[in-house]
Each structure stands twice: as structure tokens, then as C-alpha cells.
Amino acid sequence: MPPSNPSSESVPGGKGDVSPAPGLNTSQGDLENGVTSPSAGRDKKFAGRDPDAVAVPLNRTRFWLVYLGLEMALFLAALDQTIVVTTLPTIVKEFQSLNQISWVGTAYLLSSTSIAPTYGKLADIFGRKPVMMFAIIAFEIGTIICGSAVTMDMLIVGRAIAGIGGGGVISMLQVIVTDIVSLRDRGKYQGINGAVFGFSTIVGPLVGGAFTDHVSWRWSFCECLMLRTIACCIRFVTIVLLLMSTTKFKHFSFPSAVADINIPLGAITIVSIAFLLKFPPVAGSTREKLKRIDWIGTPLLLAGVVCILIPVQGGGTQFAWDSALSIALFCVGGAILVAFVLVEKYVAREPVISGSIFMNRTVYASMTVGFFLGIVFYTLTYYLPIYFQIVNGDSATVSGLETIPFIGGMIGQFISRFGIVRPFMIAGSVINVVAMGLISTLDHNSNSGMRIGYLLMAGVGLGGCLQTRVIALQSAVDMSKISVATTLLSFVQNLGA
Helix, strand or coil: CCCCCCCCCCCCCCCCCCCCCCCCCCCHHHHHCCECCCCCCCHHHHCCCCCCCCCCCCCHHHHHHHHHHHHHHHHHHHHHHHCCHHHHHHHHHHHCCHHHHHHHHHHHHHHHHHHHHHHHHHHHHHCHHHHHHHHHHHHHHHHHHHHCCCCHHHHHHHHHHHHHHHHHHHHHHHHHHHHHCCHHHHHHHHHHHHHHHHHHHHHHHHHHHHHHHHCCCCHHHHCCHHHHHHHHHHHHHHHHHHHHCCCCHHHCCHHHHCCCCCCCHHHHHHHHHHHHCCCCCCCCCHHHHHHHCCCCHHHHHHHHHHHHHHHHHHECCCECCCCHHHHHHHHHHHHHHHHHHHHHHHCCCCCCCCHHHHHCHHHHHHHHHHHHHHHHHHHHHHHHHHHHHHCCCCCHHHHHHCCHHHHHHHHHHHHHHHCECHHHHHHHHHHHHHHHHHHCCCCCCCCHHHHHHHHHHHHHHHHHHHCHHHHHHHHHCCHHHHHHHHHHHHHHHHHHC
């Protein structure tokens, strides 16, 4: 039976302090030197913060169950971003819609990008768990629509809905991990996030290619959907009955609640977050919480981002860059975003994006790295499998196998343990520039050694930046602004994509 009160031995990397962690006021000098989450013996670098304090302490059993569920959610959301790339040629043939091929990926990124900044503020208003649950449900609904699509338009709509959820899952996971892990160990667990994200990036094209070649591309979206739904329902009823039969939630134990190792990933995610993740209730009634929402700024932000991103994606393919539509959308989008900035500064009581977040140049550096990381990552993961199939004539399965060198990106899991980020972010950025230059030289005469070597180099470069930018950002802002800053970082990265 797990202990009823958290202790230094029951909370990974923490003292079990039940009070909220102090503000993240790491000194500017430390940030410039790249120190964010040092190991033991460097406590002076925390600038007065308690490096072992945990905002939401959990006992050891509950921590690992929650963390497992969060990683399952991350795996599913990240997998959905890349699993479709090897299926695109087959989908285009079935729906006879080559001119819409780019929108399958863009719809996901467009919706996840435009709504990402709002997740952080909504999490502060309504709490982490309900916002995370909404994201998971939206993601599952979008997946079902994609798997049952009968037209390309229906598939694109499904991808857009899945993006609304998937973008929230990835950004909110980083926020929740910050809440349940101490500053000292944050690099280690964020590094695991990076490893899971990198692994799903590798597995996605391979799984999608295998389904496309041997079963159906639809399985890439909703494999064993009925079995997963049944398992979720069975496990949900089991957990409810278990909780009703106990007088205290602390009697919930690992062997009795999670005995079947073949529970689908979706069930693990929903159960762990719904029943094990316990955050302090957010003060205020529902009406008071609704009043805190920026009802003017939020729609302006969404509309402005969408107006800008549509011509960015469609320019040169769907319509000319200098067409009246492109120019009009850019102008309207720019005007709306200017209005958004003015509303946030002079009108909004609780802005969606607080201007104080940008008072530290570490934030600017993290955002810049995130923006260009999005360009590199999504360009490679979306278009390389298409290149392998169309230019080299490879099958969907083989094109997925050829993305395995991206495993170099998992190096970020080890980098995050060092507690310093600046050298790795610089090195990773330089490696990315070189790798992208080399990849641009690939053609139908390029041998497999060149393809593997260049992609491996790109993976290492991405690994040096993927999680370090998150750690640097979260160490540069106050604890009360971490959720908004983290989701804003996801927004900037998707904007680059």
C-alpha cells in the first residue's frame, strides 16, 4: 500500500513539499551560461529556489502510473503526426486528389498551431486535468473521422480536429510534467519526453507504411479501434467499482488496478489521467472562470493565425503568391494580429499571452530555436518518405524503414541530464544547418550510405535542440507563467512547420 503522505523517498526527485514550487526566477547570468537544472552540488545556481520542491507531489506508485499515461498520450499524439506520411501516395490514388495532398498534414498543423496558445491560459483557469482530457477526446474524435473518411475533404476535416487535440496533448504534457517533477530532475524527465517523441517519429512512418502495404491506410488512424474502445469501457467500469469499494483513494494500488499488460495505450492514458492525476482545485465558480477567459483576444488570435497560415501553405500551389487572395489574407491576418496585441495590452484583464513572458532573452532564444526546429523537423518527416516512394520507387514500408536514422534524435534524452542547455542548443543548430544542406543534394542517384548518414546527422541535430529549448524556457519564466510559455513555444514551433 503506498504511503498516505508524500515524502522525499516517494516523490521522484523531490522532497514532497506540498506547497507550490517557488517562482522560476533563475538569474540572467545563469541562463546566459546555459545552466537551468543542475545536478546535486550546484544548488547555488538555483538563485534561491528550492530545487527539490514539487508543485503537485505524488507518491511513487501514483507518479509512475500518471507519468506512464502521459507518455502514452505523447506517443499517440506524436505518432499521429508522422504515421500518415507513408500513406499519402496511396490516399491520393484512392481519392484522386493530388492537389490536396499537402493539406492532409497542413490541416493538422494549422489547427494545432492556431489553438496552442489558448491551452496554457485555459489550463490556468479551469485546471490542467480537464483541459488535458478535452485534448485527448478531441484527438480521438479526429482519429475516428480520419479512419472512416470517404473523401479527401472528410479526411482533411478529421485531421484538423485531431490537430486541435494532438497539439494540446503535447503542450499540456510538458506543463504537467513541470508540475509533478522537481526542478532538479526536470531535465531527466523532459529528456524522456524527447526520447518518446523521437521514437514515435521513427515508428510512425514505419507503421503507416506497413499498414498501407499489407492491410489498409485506414488502420494508420484507427487500428483496432473497436478493441480499444471496448477495453477502455471495461477498464473504466473496473476502476469505478474499485473506487466505490474503498473508503480512501490511497488504497488504489498498482497490482489490483492495472493487471492486464495488454490494455490499449488509449485506455492507459485516459484512466491514469482521469483517476490518478490530482491537482488542487482552481478557485472560483464556473461563471467566474468563464469571465476570466479573454473573449476578445482569443478569437482575434485564432483568426489572425489562420489568415496568415492559409496563404503560407497554399501559396505557389493552390494559388499564386501574388494573387489577390494571398495578399488579402496576409493583410487581413496582419491587421487582426495587430488588433490582438492592442487588446492584450490595453483591454484584456487576463491576456492570453502576457507581455512579461518576453522580458527575458532566453525566451527569445528558445522561441527562435523552436521556430527553425519546426521547419527542419516537419519538412523532413513529411516529405522524405514521399521522396523515397516517388523518386526512388520504394514501397510504403521501405520508405518508413529509411527514416530509422532519425533515431539519432533520441540523443536528447541523455543531453537533458547534464543540466546545461546552451552548448547543446548551439551545436544542434549548427549540425541541423549542415545536415539540411547535405540532404538537399540527394537525388535518384544517391546511395543508401549518403541517405542514412545525412538523416542520422539531422537526427542528432534535432536531439540537441528538441528538449533543451523546453528546459531553457521553463527555467526562464515564473512558475505562474509556465503553462502559457510552454504552449506558446509549441505554437511557435508549429508556426515554423
